[in-house]
Amino acid sequence: xxxxxxxxPEEAAAMLRVQVQTLNVWRCQKRYPLKFIKxxxxxxxxxxxxxxxxxxxxxxxxxxxx
Numbered sequence: 001x002x003x004x005x006x007x008x009p010e011e012a013a014a015m016l017r018v019q020v021q022t023l024n025v026w027r028c029q030k031r032y033p034l035k036f037i038k039x040x041x042x043x044x045x046x047x048x049x050x051x052x053x054x055x056x057x058x059x060x061x062x063x064x065x066x
Contacts, residue, residue, distance in 0.1 A: 004047055004048065005047075006037060006039070006044035006045065006046060007045045007046070007050070008044065009023050009024075009043055009045070012045040012050055016050065016053075016054075027043070032053070033053065033056065034049065034053045035049040035052075036049075
């Protein structure tokens with residue numbers, strides 16, 4: 001099975017439409033369950049983990065519901 005390429009923080013941030021600094025805060029404070037990989041001193045993200053994070057963060061709309 002081929003290994004998927006690892007995304008740089010800039011790429012992950014662009015996909016999530018947040019700043020790289022936001023990812024840093026999330027990671028350091030363990031604020032959100034976004035998995036990451038540490039390779040030496042570098043941080044990388046798997047596409048599948050970002051997609052899983054988005055799925056887990058999706059909430060149903062309450063507009064018009066009572």
